[in-house]
Amino acid sequence: MNEALVVEGLRVYYRTERGAVRAVDDVSFGLARGESLAIVGESGSGKSTLGLTLIRALPTNASIISGHVYIDGEDTLSLNLADFRRRYSWRVIAMVFQGAMNSLNPVLKVGEQIAEPLIYNGGASREEARRRAMEMIELVGLPREFYYRYPHELSGGMRQRIVIAMSLVMNPRILILDEPTSALDVTIQAQIINLVKDLIERFSLSVIFITHDVSLASDIADRIMVMYGGQVVELGSAERVLGEAPKHPYTEKLLASIPRLRGETIPEFIPGRPPDLASPPPGCRFHPRCPYVFDRCMREEPPLFKVGEGHVARCWLHGE
Amino acid sequence: MEEVIRLENVKKYYDVRSGLLGSKILKALDGVTLSIWKKETMAVVGESGCGKSTLGRVSLRLLDLTSGRILFKGQDISKMKEDELREKSFRKKMQIIFQDPYSSLNPFMRIGDIVAEPLEIHGYHREEIKETVYRALEDVKLVPPEEFVNRYPHELSGGQRQRVNIARALVLGPEYIVADEPVSMIDASSRAEILLLLKSIRDSREMGVLYITHDIATARYVAERIAVMYLGEIAETGLTPSVLKTPIHPYTIMLLNSVPEPDPANRRRRRLAIKGEPPSPLNPPSGCKFHTRCPVAIERCRTEKPALIEYMPRHFVACHRAEEIMRGTTSVA
Numbered sequence: 041m042n043e044a045l046v047v048e049g050l051r052v053y054y055r056t057e058r059g060a061v062r063a064v065d066d067v068s069f070g071l072a073r074g075e076s077l078a079i080v081g082e083s084g085s086g087k088s089t090l091g092l093t094l095i096r097a098l099p100t101n102a103s104i105i106s107g108h109v110y111i112d113g114e115d116t117l118s119l120n121l122a123d124f125r126r127r128y129s130w131r132v133i134a135m136v137f138q139g140a141m142n143s144l145n146p147v148l149k150v151g152e153q154i155a156e157p158l159i160y161n162g163g164a165s166r167e168e169a170r171r172r173a174m175e176m177i178e179l180v181g182l183p184r185e186f187y188y189r190y191p192h193e194l195s196g197g198m199r200q201r202i203v204i205a206m207s208l209v210m211n212p213r214i215l216i217l218d219e220p221t222s223a224l225d226v227t228i229q230a231q232i233i234n235l236v237k238d239l240i241e242r243f244s245l246s247v248i249f250i251t252h253d254v255s256l257a258s259d260i261a262d263r264i265m266v267m268y269g270g271q272v273v274e275l276g277s278a279e280r281v282l283g284e285a286p287k288h289p290y291t292e293k294l295l296a297s298i299p300r301l302r303g304e305t306i307p308e309f310i311p312g313r314p315p316d317l318a319s320p321p322p323g324c325r326f327h328p329r330c331p332y333v334f335d336r337c338m339r340e341e342p343p344l345f346k347v348g349e350g351h352v353a354r355c356w357l358h359g360e
Numbered sequence: 361m362e363e364v365i366r367l368e369n370v371k372k373y374y375d376v377r378s379g380l381l382g383s384k385i386l387k388a389l390d391g392v393t394l395s396i397w398k399k400e401t402m403a404v405v406g407e408s409g410c411g412k413s414t415l416g417r418v419s420l421r422l423l424d425l426t427s428g429r430i431l432f433k434g435q436d437i438s439k440m441k442e443d444e445l446r447e448k449s450f451r452k453k454m455q456i457i458f459q460d461p462y463s464s465l466n467p468f469m470r471i472g473d474i475v476a477e478p479l480e481i482h483g484y485h486r487e488e489i490k491e492t493v494y495r496a497l498e499d500v501k502l503v504p505p506e507e508f509v510n511r512y513p514h515e516l517s518g519g520q521r522q523r524v525n526i527a528r529a530l531v532l533g534p535e536y537i538v539a540d541e542p543v544s545m546i547d548a549s550s551r552a553e554i555l556l557l558l559k560s561i562r563d564s565r566e567m568g569v570l571y572i573t574h575d576i577a578t579a580r581y582v583a584e585r586i587a588v589m590y591l592g593e594i595a596e597t598g599l600t601p602s603v604l605k606t607p608i609h610p611y612t613i614m615l616l617n618s619v620p621e622p623d624p625a626n627r628r629r630r631r632l633a634i635k636g637e638p639p640s641p642l643n644p645p646s647g648c649k650f651h652t653r654c655p656v657a658i659e660r661c662r663t664e665k666p667a668l669i670e671y672m673p674r675h676f677v678a679c680h681r682a683e684e685i686m687r688g689t690t691s692v693a
């Protein structure tokens with residue numbers, strides 16, 4: 041079996057005073073060993089919720105309604121949380137959380153924060169843990185002495201490097217990165233992306249890269265999964281989704297909305313706003329904003345149709 | 361064409377107390393000269409901390425300047441006190457739009473009242489207020505206005521809220537607007553809409569705009585001219601097509617090279633990245649401030665500060681090696 045991770049029919053809802061928020065609503069995909077998959081979508085499309093589900097770190101008002109997450113063939117959602125943490129968290133699958141660089145513990149040296157899981161989950165001695173943490177700090181391109189620094193003494197880019205070091209300290213095979221560079225300048229973003237590329241290669245990582253920025257996704261992704269309103273609307277190789285004509289109207293419009301430094305096209309915009317996931321529109325969730333909408337779209341929810349080799353799109357234009 | 365705002369060698373220094381070292385000078389703006397004309401947008405780009413927001417606020421006299429001059433339509437406002445700025449209507453004529461569409465609107469006020477507030481503060485009459493508010497809401501395409509005036513901020517999307525901010529900035533009839541990262545917190549799919557809207561309002565109301573952004577790619581669609589800042593100084597400035605097509609300053613060249621485009625071929629190459637991070641403005645490098653990160657720095661750069669010189673029509677660069685770079689005898693990337 042060549043799949044590092046398989047997600048099947050996953051639904052994750054949040055309980056809120058406005059009712060259930062269907063943040064992840066029937067999501068299925070696979071991640072091959074050594075593959076990088078980018079999850080792209082606007083804010084609120086369910087990307088972070090999906091990532092948090094995979095490493096079992098959802099907030100308490102979230103419920104996994106249905107679905108399976110197989111890692112190396114084992115259905116990890118069927119494990120109790122303690123077992124999952126002991127066997128999978130950080131050592132098999134790890135995540136760089138969205139905004140983590142801004143939520144480091146302010147009173148703890150960053151090196152100690154990297155070393156912590158080695159002591160508490162890995163059974164390492166303090167000395168071993170410190171040595172390993174220093175190696176990790178070097179690995180992400182900082183001087184070893186940074187072990188003794190506090191978060192406020194570091195720039196945003198340096199803190200992001202520390203957070204990446206934390207995620208890799210237990211040698212995971214699968215790494216989820218949630219918007220790792222969205223708060224950084226392009227100059228620092230370029231450095232971090234180059235670092236991530238080096239690490240993927242060096243450790244043969246399987247990667248899920250979450251971003252709202254399609255350009256950034258193209259830096260990392262073998263395949264691209266576009267999410268809209270809690271659902272996968274298009275999934276295929278980067279060449280097919282970005283290179284040739286995209287197959288879902290949302291992907292098409294999203295690409296057209298990107299301001300470009302080169303070329304002559306003027307960016308378009310998508311009228312309207314993303315759906316409210318407490319009461320999504322009936323039929324196709326994109327229909328209130330879609331330029332190609334026809335009557336079936338308003339009544340029936342489209343399934344994912346095959347539109348090419350390893351390429352699917354959730355749109356009636358590709359149906360029978 | 362009429363010049364709306366002009367900055368001449370403007371400096372803004374902060375006295376910062378830093379623990380053991382006592383007091384130090386932080387040069388947030390270190391001699392900036394620029395002007396903006398009616399119906400023109402000047403984009404200001406550069407890394408975080410380079411002084412973009414300080415420039416915007418100083419130009420509006422929301423911050424006092426340390427030295428230099430600011431002229432609004434030819435009148436020197438550099439040293440005017442708040443009372444005088446108000447009395448002579450300069451406060452009405454200069455407005456700012458902030459980055460954050462979420463925290464900048466009072467959640468307990470209706471949209472109509474939010475937009476009307478500046479008019480009430482300036483003592484306008486009720487009828488006049490209503491008419492002006494409706495016209496501003498129409499300008500920002502929150503139509504029909506009667507449908508929006510009674511709504512609350514939480515009932516609007518991020519893009520719509522930012523349009524409320526723009527409407528509020530418009531009601532006093534400004535001639536100069538500073539837009540400080542107006543779309544950075546809005547969904548990608550609505551950014552172009554807001555920026556193009558801002559441009560058309562600028563034309564219909566004949567304003568000059570200072571557009572502050574991290575996202576250089578957006579600048580080319582809305583700004584006729586662009587200024588690239590580094591550590592409180594202008595490194596390069598000129599007509600937008602000229603700067604983007606033939607950048608000369610090594611910093612501009614490298615900054616442009618680090619902007620990604622959606623291309624599947626990206627994953628097989630490394631991004632061109634400027635090494636290191638901007639030095640602390642408390643301890644800026646001598647000579648050319650970029651020399652610590654510049655791939656083509658020479659000895660002279662360490663000691664001598666380059667002047668901002670016009671190398672192409674209306675295109676200015678502060679670099680000792682500008683001519684060689686233009687001729688192609690020195691290559692940056």
Ligand SMILES: Nc1ncnc2c1ncn2[C@@H]1O[C@H](COP(=O)(O)OP(=O)(O)OP(=O)(O)O)[C@@H](O)[C@H]1O
Pocket residue numbers: 374376386387388406407408409410411412413414415641
């Ligand atoms: N009130 C203040 N006191 C001391 N230093 C300040 C103050 N305001 C700004 N600075 C410093 O002045 C410099 C310029 O800051 P400014 O906010 O103008 O940068 P910016 O280019 O707008 O950055 P960003 O892209 O992060 O918004 C920075 O070094 C900043 O720390």
Ligand SMILES: Nc1ncnc2c1ncn2[C@@H]1O[C@H](COP(=O)(O)OP(=O)(O)O)[C@@H](O)[C@H]1O
Pocket residue numbers: 054055056061062063081082083084085086087088089090099101317
């Ligand atoms: N803790 C929470 N409680 C309730 N709703 C939430 C919570 N976290 C996220 N949501 C909602 O779930 C949806 C998906 O959010 P999220 O997964 O964060 O999307 P993304 O990462 O794509 O921006 C949104 O409608 C969001 O408002």
Ligand code: SF4
Pocket residue numbers: 288289290324325326327330331332333334337342354355356357
């Ligand atoms: S199913 Fe219909 S509304 Fe949905 S994306 Fe396709 S054409 Fe548009």
Ligand code: SF4
Pocket residue numbers: 609610611648649650651652654655656657658661666678679680681682
């Ligand atoms: S003056 Fe020297 S250090 Fe500065 S940008 Fe030009 S070549 Fe580089």
Ligand SMILES: [Mg+2]
Pocket residue numbers: 087088089138218
């Ligand atoms: Mg998220």
Ligand SMILES: [Mg+2]
Pocket residue numbers: 412413414
């Ligand atoms: Mg700023």
